[in-house]
Amino acid sequence: MNKSRVLFLVFIFSFTFAFSQEEVIYEEHSHVKTRCGFNHTNKDITKKSLEEFSTEVKKYTARKKSLKISDEGILILPVVVHVIHNGDAVGQNENITEARVQSQITVLNQDYRRMFDTNGFNTNPVGADVEIQFQLVTTDPNGNPTNGIDRVNYGLEDFKTFSEIDKMKEATIWDPNNYINIWTVNVTDTQTEEFHGYLGIAQFPVMSDLGGIENENNPAETDGVLIDWKAFGSSDLAGGEYYVSYDKGRTTTHEMGHFLGLLHVFQGEFCGGSGDYCDDTPVQSTSSNSCLLAKDSCPSLPGVDMVENYMDYTYDSCMNVFTQDQKDRIWTVLDVSPRRKSLKNTNAFDQIIPEEDITIEFHDSNSNTEQVVIYIKNVNDARVTIYSIYGELVYDKKIVPLRTTIDTSYFDSGIYIINVEAGKNTKILKFIR
Template identity: 50%
Template structure:
């Protein structure tokens, strides 16, 4: 069966639109066949098209190829004049930083791949780009070329400090990352100077949305651009989107590091060889066209389309000379099949390396030279700001790493929210190179906010360099969806492909309900009894990644209360989406979450906290105890009034907890001292 490529999928989709517009009678239904995971190897072409639209034509193919053709011709002429060959032994080494984006998995688990797996990928790149004999990168094809490019994991960061070249961020998404989210959110928040480093992001899943269908990818790269054309250079948004993105199961080699988790056929690290080929200006060997479109390399025979598997003797363009070069890294064949870059592909790479913005500076980067180390040096990153599903509370997740030579046992971390300064005191034990995640729970309000964090001290004294201490991130909180009710109605209207639908409803009390798949166009209406003070999460998925509205019928989902209050609705959700809502308790017509709960204010507090006990509370607390974040008792006393004040001016800045104790119950409140 012919492999579905992005181009062919778009052609099919366009044909379906035309067919639907011209048909006068109902068409015979052809059952969906779910797109296999990672059916599309590479998203570089669509990435380039998006950047071209966003940069007013800067990534125009014709302009780029016209510019590059002149550079390649100049390079050929210089080689001929000096009677040199392409294999000049002038090897350039490119510093690589690998950004591992994970969702909390331990190092070496899932998408949070180990350093050994990352190093296996660097080894493969060096074999493939040097045509190394005795490895999978060797070939005896007369047009095969040693690209004379090597790669190293960076040893110094943009501040000149020592690094392993691997940076981990706990900011993964269970639903994966759409290309636009990678380019506008993940990359700008994590990228190192693209003029000095080849940035590679390793993530769990990547996809691109086309015609409402989420097409999974193995990887994609930012294509290089030209220089010297007035009005086309210097757009910062484009620099933020530079680099390479690869799915974790396609990164590394199972032969070199078998302990990793890999794709069945793309498990020898050739996805990175392919995408970095794009990074240095190579096109797919079929030119993203047919037999009339080329890749601008005369020594790669024309091909009608991408090849899959490893079928020897493939000739998709019999009217043109040569068989399809299925062993070329720029095809879509299995990793075991690939082993060649050609002489003309090398010329393109060399021309890009010498002339293209953010490529021409890589060879002179100091990133592969050892960086500076200090005895006492903490490094700080913001992993994420997690918003609670049914409240405005949130958790700040910071990554504290020991970048120094001495064991890190203590760190004072300053963090401020919208200008309100707070301090978190961390204690523990981190050996050099180790890291830990710090979680700081916060009470918030709806709206836009700014988080700033920095290290004040380490090991009881000053951090010896502030270059890696400070980070900032904007975030926003929305008011939670809540209602007072005892019953909800869940309605699922399936579209023309009901067997692709599945959903779950879970509650923070352990409740669980699921549904689907369905008959086509089936209507499912369920009345569900719900409990108060529970946060419910509804998740719906579509196997074909096109939702239930609107291309294939008018499907939808709707959750509303018995009182007809809408809690969640949708249908045009691609592969899936999640909604949360909270059910509150009603006592004499008043929300007991507000009436029967103790209120603590102000929060954050500087000198005094107050807790206010509702007059109708049936089980009054009789005492309170204040604990710090380490569980140490900081103060206690009797509760003698409905509104009571406690002096906290002598407390150190940080997070504290007030436990109110009653005869048969207790309640714990949190506050922040600044």
Template identity: 35%
Template sequence: MTNHTNSSEKTITPTVRRCATIDLHHKLLQESEQYKNARVEIESMTNEYLNSVRVQEERPVVKIPVVVHVVWNTEEQNISEEQVHSQIDVLNLDFRAANPDIANVPSVFKDSVSDARVEFILANNDPNGNQTNGITRTHTTKQSFLYSDDSVKSKSTGGADAWPSDKYLNLWVCPQILDEDGEEILGYAQFPGGLSETDGVVIAYTCFGKTGTATRPYHLGRTATHEIGHWFNLYHIWGDDQRSANICSGSDKVDDTPNQGKPNFKRPTFPHTSCNNGPDGDMFMNFMDYVYDDTMFMFTKGQVDRIDACLAGPRSSFLTN
């Protein structure tokens, strides 16, 4: 179907970005010994990789086959192929540091900008070897999905089953995503180490891509960029310690991102300082903060090193796809 919604004329709630990746992460840590052990092993491997003496050669560009599972209740939610392609285009610009708005990175942070050398392509073949456009479409009777039960990821619970997660990045696009308090969430991802049948990224249809139903201020496809950062084992840039007694105690496990007290929202003014990180302040224009789509522009060299470690470890199957 073709969707003619004009994103510039719409607004969206919530008015601030919210992602449930860390909430899901803590839930899985509490409920699954297998996940807990896998996360310890992955972080140990990541640290070993980052601390090793590596030949300083550019890794070849890794191409990630993507399947987009469109799970829809109303016709508007059955987003167009054009909208799907617009999201893939955004990902390829953002992860290659080729997005035009990267010019807006403050000069003090420009040397930190890095190309992740990752590109995304819609799958040409399905798991059975049949030709595909990389998009599945599933009509559902559900008007919303809880992140906590991953129900959007299973046909039996009103969603769509994952394709093999060692061969495809599964992206689910669906109606409202809610937490257990009924609050709306833009998206969430599963860190490496979880079950293969739930591995991937979930994004609300109102913040996917740049056309159609994509709605301000999440209308530039950056929710997917942020969530796929998590899929590559990146943490939020503030270290997810905003509820602790010392909000400067957390870490995103990356050395070249400034220590930051809590998430930034909307459009902060540079410099925005916290945790004695002046004069330059927070790197709020990083894809792993919570600012509006038109205010996030970059990954750092340290974040790309973690992506490299992820591709050398838990996502290594994509090196040979």
């Protein structure tokens, strides 16, 4: 596609989507890429619902501040990275190395923690340590150990449509209540009217506890963040092929911002409207595509454009700011949004066993339990306790996998409660002796 055709499409899109400014930001050889697909993937979210969402978030944050409810220190969020490839060996093309995945996690933590002596540090007066960190999970949805990287040979060379992407996500997603799903894929270089070669795409949080964004626009089956593999990870920390200027891992920092409820700093209607609903990011009418620190797209309004904000479109090397209001917005979303707040209580760092892997059998004689037999699978720290109906502990023992038999024939007559705790599961039953 030639440049004038691309610019024509940009022109069309800027009128098609009420609050979007699409920019083709990268053209080199055959690559034509668009920084972020947020406004396309979330185009069904109306301006009105976005406003309601943001107004509710602001109200909640103000209420929280007035009640002096503190946030709970540093929060660790669970991440699984699905590396989607089409049969390449590990380390070849889009089947990226573990070191490259780790480099991306490192960048996320440097950026969200505003870590001193890293690219994520800033001295901006409104710059904030968001106080959240990201970690690859240790337990997969079946309770088995994992390194947090899920490699999938999906058999597709590149992704060219949203429906291809959604189908792949639905086939590979891990429970979005427990995991932040990140997919790395090969996004097509070809731009069409329906689909650009995005560097990253994120799904916005739902707000069913408050007004605003409707659930059907953000289904659970596709929730997460998708990144073109050449924009994933940092060339400072891991080798491999990267896009020039988008090689420091900031595409993922930006898309994770959307996933946690942030909007573009240039959202809104040019210099009017509510912008990104954060008071400490100056109103900005257009996205920034280079590192021009003195850019001021709304000269009649206070402040120059905050081009170093992660939620703008600048080069990776120019970004280093999340603001205090952006942090408050993220923490509010983590308090109220259904598939975000559950991440705080994830079991993705523990080995879990499914409930059906605990079986309790009662071997009776004349309706009296003479023997209890417990079967458990695949867990090393299980415990059984038995209480009388009056709360008296009569049996307490650690048990090992497979079969455990407890002789209850010597128990006094009465009603008993048995608890079997295995991994994160507890099974409680009553029996009569």
